[in-house]
Structure formats: structure tokens, C-alpha cells
Amino acid sequence: xxxxxxxxxxxxxxxxxxxxxxxxxxxxxxxxxxxxxxxxxxxxxxxxxxxxxxxxxxxxxxxxxxxxx
Numbered sequence: 001x002x003x004x005x006x007x008x009x010x011x012x013x014x015x016x017x018x019x020x021x022x023x024x025x026x027x028x029x030x031x032x033x034x035x036x037x038x039x040x041x042x043x044x045x046x047x048x049x050x051x052x053x054x055x056x057x058x059x060x061x062x063x064x065x066x067x068x069x
Contacts, residue, residue, distance in 0.1 A: 005030075013029065017029070036067075039065070040067075043061075043065075
């Protein structure tokens with residue numbers, strides 16, 4: 001099974017959900033917290049591929065991207 005993530009305008013959300021239900025596809029609308037978790041996981045993955053980074057740089061990047069520390 002594959003997973004596809006799409007962004008739809010708020011006004012069209014119910015239309016897309018009803019379409020997917022008619023096609024017998026499972027739907028899940030992500031909360032803002034879940035979106036933030038996905039972004040954080042992507043940052044961690046990118047960081048694991050790079051070299052050493054100072055704490056100050058990490059905190060500055062997190063603050064810049066809206067994470068409250």
C-alpha cells in the first residue's frame with residue numbers, strides 16, 4: 001500500500017474527503033501538530049546526514065521556523 005499526502009484548500013476539504021470515500025480510499029486529515037512533527041522529522045533526517053552543528057545554530061534554526069523553546 002502507498003501513502004499520498006496532498007494539500008487542499010480548507011473550503012474544498014469536504015469535497016475531497018467525499019471523493020476519496022466514494023473511491024473506497026482511507027482518508028486522514030493531519031492536524032497542525034502532526035504537520036509540525038513531520039517537519040521536525042525531516043529536519044532531523046537532514047541533520048543526521050550533515051556534520052557537527054552547535055547548539056546555538058540548532059536553537060536559532062528552530063526559532064526561525066516557529067518552534068517555541
